[in-house]
Amino acid sequence: MQIEYNHQKKCLIVTIEGELDHHTAAAVRETIDKELFSGPAKNLIFDFGHLTFMDSSGIGVIIGRYKTVSAQGGKVVIACANQSVERILHLSGILKLTKVARTRGLALEMI
Amino acid sequence: MDNQMEIKFLSKSENESFARIVACAFVSQLDPTTEEMADIKTAVSEAVTNAIIHGYEGRPDCMVTMRAEMEGDYVSFLIHDSGKGIENIERAMEPLFTTCAEEERSGMGFTVMESFMDDLEVESTLGAGTTVKMGKRILHTKR
Numbered sequence: 001m002q003i004e005y006n007h008q009k010k011c012l013i014v015t016i017e018g019e020l021d022h023h024t025a026a027a028v029r030e031t032i033d034k035e036l037f038s039g040p041a042k043n044l045i046f047d048f049g050h051l052t053f054m055d056s057s058g059i060g061v062i063i064g065r066y067k068t069v070s071a072q073g074g075k076v077v078i079a080c081a082n083q084s085v086e087r088i089l090h091l092s093g094i095l096k097l098t099k100v101a102r103t104r105g106l107a108l109e110m111i
Numbered sequence: 112m113d114n115q116m117e118i119k120f121l122s123k124s125e126n127e128s129f130a131r132i133v134a135c136a137f138v139s140q141l142d143p144t145t146e147e148m149a150d151i152k153t154a155v156s157e158a159v160t161n162a163i164i165h166g167y168e169g170r171p172d173c174m175v176t177m178r179a180e181m182e183g184d185y186v187s188f189l190i191h192d193s194g195k196g197i198e199n200i201e202r203a204m205e206p207l208f209t210t211c212a213e214e215e216r217s218g219m220g221f222t223v224m225e226s227f228m229d230d231l232e233v234e235s236t237l238g239a240g241t242t243v244k245m246g247k248r249i250l251h252t253k254r
Binding site: 019021022023025029053055056057059060061063064083084087088091092 | 124125127128131145146149152153156157160163164214215216217218219220222223226
């Protein structure tokens with residue numbers, strides 16, 4: 001699993017490549033939190049274009065970050081999720097809290 | 112029964128992906144669709160993660176057993192831990208219920224297993240461990 005991030009328009013864009021499960025969740029959480037607390041970003045985009053697997057541990061990660069970001073008045077958008085990741089997002093009910101976008105560009109427009 | 116396999120592995124979180132890969136390799140004999148494969152992968156991941164986090168409370172030196180059986184187009188998985196057991200199974204299976212909220216567990220594990228598999232049974236004895244048995248019919252089998 002690899003995490004990359006960059007800042008754009010007061011927005012932290014996090015790309016997770018590989019699998020997001022209980023084993024990899026801690027590293028994802030730490031990286032995002034460090035950037036959110038120290039950087040200028042108010043909003044968060046998860047770019048799941050290279051995410052090959054996610055289970056409910058990933059939902060925990062998203063909900064946790066949603067709490068942080070929404071407390072600062074920011075938004076969370078999930079971009080480029082594949083079909084199986086999207087199924088678990090739907091099942092979890094998290095899409096009532098966050099938006100989904102087909103592309104990173106569309107996600108930025110939603111912020 | 113057409114085929115069967117059993118593996119035992121340490122309760123390390125690294126082994127969650129190992130168990131998923133083994134489950135996928137076994138079920139691939141039935142030629143499932145990508146979606147069916149993803150369902151099984153996710154459900155197995157949830158059960159093994161539960162065994163490690165809840166059954167063994169994160170201790171990495173205990174054993175998790177995964178057994179899989181195939182009969183016709185039906186595949187079943189049994190995931191067993193000899194950990195602390197579940198006090199109230201009904202409550203544990205409620206969506207969003209978690210005993211580990213501070214660790215950002217979503218409480219969706221059993222809901223995912225129930226939704227992605229056709230059958231789910233949970234047996235647990237306090238202080239003795241938990242066995243999750245779940246099965247799925249592979250509808251798109253070419254057999």
